[in-house]
Amino acid sequence: MARDKKFYLIGQRPRELLFYPPGSAPLRRRRLPGTRRHLLKWRSRANPKSLRQERRLADKRPLWWTIGLGALLVATPFLSNSMITIAAIFCMFAAINVLWTLVIGTAGIFSLATLAIVGIGGYAAAVLNVWLGLPWPLMFAAGGLAGLFVGGFLALPSTRLDGLYYALLTMGFAEICRVFVVQLKALGPTNGSINNVGSFIPKDWFLQRPGLLLGFGGAFLLLLLSLLIFRIVNSERLGMLLQTAREEEAYAEAVGIDYRRARMYVFLITSGGLGVIGAFYAMFYMSISPSIFSLDQLLLLFAMIVIGGLGRSEGAVIGTAVVVLIDKGMLELGPPRILLIAAIMLVVTLFANNGLVGIREQFRNYRNRKRSEARARRTEKGGEVMPEEAIEFTDKQEIYYRRFQKRLRDHLKTLITDELIEEHRKSPLGKHSDALNRVLNYFRRGEMADKYAIMRQPDGFHRYKIIAFSGERGAPPRLVDDRIYEDINEAYHAVFLLRVNDLLES
Amino acid sequence: MDVLGTIIHGLNLAAIYGLMAIGISILWSSVGMINMAHGATFAISGYAAWIASSAAKPLIAAAFGKTVMAKLAMAGVTVGAGTLAGAVFGAIIYLLAFLxxxxxxxxxxxxxxxxxxxxLATVQILLWFFGPRQRGLPKLFGFGKFEILGVPIRYDQAGAILSTAIILGLVLFWLRVSRKGLEIRAMMQNPEGAVLSGISVRWTALPVTMLTGALAGLAAILLSQTIFVSPTAGALPLIxxxxxxxxGGLGSVPGAVAGAVVIGFLEATVGALPFLGQRYVLxxxxxxxxxxxxxxxxGLGGLLDETRE
Amino acid sequence: MPEVLTIHGLTAGYGPLRVLHEIDFHVEEGERVGLVGLNGHGKTTLFRAVSHLVGWQNGSIRLNGEEIGGARSLGPGRRTSGIVRKGLAMTPQGDAIFPGLTVRQHLDCGAYSRLAWRERRKRRDRVMDIFPPLRKLEDALVGKLSGGERRMVSVGRALMVEASLYLIDEPSLGLAPKISASVIEALFSLPTEGRAMVIAEQNVALLTGRVDRMIGMHAGRLRGDVGHVGLE
Structure with a gap:
């Protein structure tokens, strides 16, 4: 049977699929045109198990992004009309949330004015289009400029107020915008909304399948653009500057990083982007209404980024997907779908430190912590090696030798009973039981240092004392105690008892 | 514009908003939690009071008829149910969001x-069970008005202002002199020092959440003397x-009181000004x-703290 | 004398780091034990393990015969208040103080038992007798006191209630020699009946000749009795 078993070389598993190129092939990496960045993060390393040089993708996120977004792009044209609308809304909200993540996560500004900026951008673009006849391509620019302007206005107090106070201020700003728009005399009869906005979707395609597909395409492009902005801002210079400020503001300032200015820039960039999204929003629906400023809408958006995980673009997109699918995809469920969203929000927040995307990392941290705790708990005292000591031994054999000794001692301790001691007292020499033999053998093998011996006293033939060797050449043995034994067997037994005592105490 | 009437109205609003704001402020300063479910507590208490009062109505009518005792019993049932529901909901918030x-x-x-x-969930559940219809609570202080120095004051306004002042005074006094109050302040300043002083963080937080919940319940009953109970009634008081x-500066009780008075008067004034009106209040x-x-x-609390030093 | 604190096989640490190794330690009633050792050798961790504030711990800890140790690590601090109420008084390293409370309120915080709360005035007086400088500062905010006064408040807080075991962590840390001597002096002026005291110190000279036993601590292990110094 054992003969039939096939052995593989170390590190080779049968039918192992390798998705990465062989490490021996020459490394050819293309740079992105105009930059010094590479598209994928290939890293070479020596695999310690297979002893081969291999090449791995250190950061697999670009692949997941491509797979996810590609699947969305390919699948959408085959979906029903309502599903296409949902996909387009998902892309639009995801774009908003990615930019919002930039503000909350990267810049660390707890702003709730996101939708207000979107709304202002949308209204500015719509007003210019409807009243002044601005052609639709220029609406994007108008929305972006409006967003930039409002962003500049809102960014001023952002460095002065912290956390919740700024959140309150921005929430108030949204409310002011809503009231202002509703009260605007020019919009009187339509209750604050602007209709018949010009769009990149031709009028007769609106709400038809080609129109919907076009809308989805635009929204998808918008999502890609916002992801690009996220990448450029978050992982390049501005993001790095802000990373230092996130760790320790005072220190960042002390080393000359003007994090306030960096925050302002991030806020301005995202505000411009949000304004453009606002213009797109107005075009997509061909109208815009004050409901975009409402608190309910904002809460829904907040639920999205919270469920996904604050501060990461994956979180923003995944959270948006979950909430939009429930909110828009399960319309037949009625009001309970808000209940469902709230429940998801509750469960995710209670169990995950940072949303859905943080679960993997949290679980790994938890597992590692538990493992290392268990390892530290398991190791015991008494010759065996502590984990933090083990790295100090160059001869690893020593560790196993100590572990063996420890186990041996633990076993021998169980053998020592009153009967065993009585047996030894009766006849210290001669034939013994198995247990006593084992114990005595262990004692005989003991190290020289502190080994007990019997010393005959010079003043009499049958007078013995117990001594212990120092274990060092030249150093005299020491006297263990002053007691004098008249009988050699009694002395043998006394030594035995001392050794048993030492064993039990170790 | 009726200046004195506006002042009374402002005080009335200040009393109710003060109950909410102080609840939020105390909760933040003691357990470090911003309670966004305070509005839900408000709505739940309103409904609990409504259910209890409509259930107790025939019983009380049978027992006391139309005497003063009946009115008192009605008021007791309404207030009791509202504050009790608020406290219970506070405990639920403690179980879900704190523990x-x-x-x-x-x-x-x-x-x-x-x-x-x-x-979010509570508002949806209330909508589901009770529908969006508004319900009226029994008038605790009766209808009618009386005059002080020529100013007409409605009974419910006077009742709200007085009861709030008394209850807030009691609560603040209790927090100042009792051992619980000391524990709460200690816990907020140094949690590790608190546990070494035998103060259990978990058992100290429970009464705080229940107390703030009860305050929100009381606010719900008082505000429902002027407006109605509805599932979304909590949103505005929460904001x-x-x-x-x-x-007022989060965590500062005097700041919250000052803020409530300022905001209450602002709302009364803006509402009373002819060219602005209710829609411009927020x-x-x-x-x-x-x-x-x-x-x-x-906030204002920072101002007060600085002038004190 | 009955044993107030019995530690058997205590191992404790933070995450992968194991700080205490199989510690056996006994304190009898009426004893004053000095725990000496350098920084980072586990004195504070031993105290924190007794009060259940470390990351994880193993082994048995008995306070007045009642098991308060345990093998699991709950969230640190969850059981501390319960242990404190079983008769432990601990002043942590540095000052675990409440900067926004006055000295009087701060001392009242220590009076957590019903009896102590009822007679808190009397007990405050007693603490003030031990630390006379506090008498003038009764209404001052603790956050504005000097380091020595804070230490007095911190130690005084632990004296407000009848605990059977006092764990005093580094009473001289960061204080001028004269002030730390007076704090230690005050600690030793307390009567010993019915209570035991363990003082962790780096400065051996402050304790020699005044404690009943002195135990050294090295690399997370106790190093026998450094010296037997009888008080009789």
């Missing part, structure tokens, strides 16, 4: 999100309470708060 995560990383943000989710708590409030925050980034 599981209070020693986990970023508790402040997570508890805010959890309470927000509780708020008002939150803004007042922030305006607008004016936010404008005012933004101005204050830009001048004093830490």
């Amino acid at each position: 599981p995560i209070h020693d986990k990383p970023n508790f402040a943000v997570r508890s805010l999100i959890v309470t927000l989710a509780i708020n 008002k309470g939150l803004t007042i708590a922030l305006l 607008f004016a409030q936010f404008l005012f708060i933004i101005t204050v925050l830009i001048i004093r980034p830490r």
